[in-house]
Amino acid sequence: MQKIIYDKFGYEINEKDIAHQKLGKPYLPSHEEVRFSISHCRGLCCCIAGESKYGIDCENIRDFRPNVVKRVFTASEAKWFDSVEEQEKPRYFFIIWTLKEAFGKYTGMGIADMKNVSFSLENGILTSDKADLDFFVYEHDGYILSICVNKGEEPDCTFGNRIY
Numbered sequence: 001m002q003k004i005i006y007d008k009f010g011y012e013i014n015e016k017d018i019a020h021q022k023l024g025k026p027y028l029p030s031h032e033e034v035r036f037s038i039s040h041c042r043g044l045c046c047c048i049a050g051e052s053k054y055g056i057d058c059e060n061i062r063d064f065r066p067n068v069v070k071r072v073f074t075a076s077e078a079k080w081f082d083s084v085e086e087q088e089k090p091r092y093f094f095i096i097w098t099l100k101e102a103f104g105k106y107t108g109m110g111i112a113d114m115k116n117v118s119f120s121l122e123n124g125i126l127t128s129d130k131a132d133l134d135f136f137v138y139e140h141d142g143y144i145l146s147i148c149v150n151k152g153e154e155p156d157c158t159f160g161n162r163i164y
Contacts, residue, residue: 001038001047008049009034025108037105044143048155055106055148057098064093072100072114080120091144095121095164098146099128099135106133106148126164137164 005011011031019029028034036049037056048054069078077096084092096119104113118129128135134153138145140160147155 001036001049004047004049005034005036021108023108023110023112025105025110037102039101039105039145041143044145046145046159048147048157050156052150052153053106054155055102055104056145057101057105058143058145059094059098061090061094061142061144064090064097068097069093072097072111074115074118076118076120080122092121094144095137095146098144099126099137099148102135102146102148103130103133121164135164136162139163 002013005013009031011034013028017028017030018026020026026036026038033051034049035051035053036047037054038047039057040046041059043060044058046056046058048056069081073081073096081089081092081096099119100114100117101111103117104110107113120127126135126137132151134149134151136147136155136157138157138160145159147157149155
């Protein structure tokens with residue numbers, strides 16, 4: 001993260017420069033124009049930074065607990081997910097999960113916001129119920145990375161292949 005912020009803004013920062021909002025979203029009190037989001041999972045760390053609001057999440061594709069679908073997917077997402085072929089379920093679970101996490105990081109509400117957004121992946125097209133936001137999904141080497149940005153913005157992302 002320090003390198004990205006230095007490369008984009010020319011600011012040298014360290015851990016003591018980072019503060020956290022009430023629900024844990026990190027920010028730089030001395031540089032309020034800098035907006036960033038970070039995520040990590042086993043084997044991967046990712047960050048996005050700029051002057052806009054962002055949310056990012058990454059996960060490695062693996063087994064998941066089916067009961068989590070009931071807790072975080074909306075009814076329409078769960079219905080769609082039931083129709084996904086069994087061998088594809090882990091991949092699609094983490095696509096939806098990372099999209100929801102990216103949204104929660106965007107809003108600053110974290111996982112408390114997971115049911116406050118709904119996604120559809122019908123016919124290979126990603127749509128959401130948030131008309132003021134855009135979402136992007138990338139895949140590489142067993143990892144999924146999702147980004148939430150303001151409508152009309154395109155993230156500068158060099159991770160893998162954009163799939164949505």
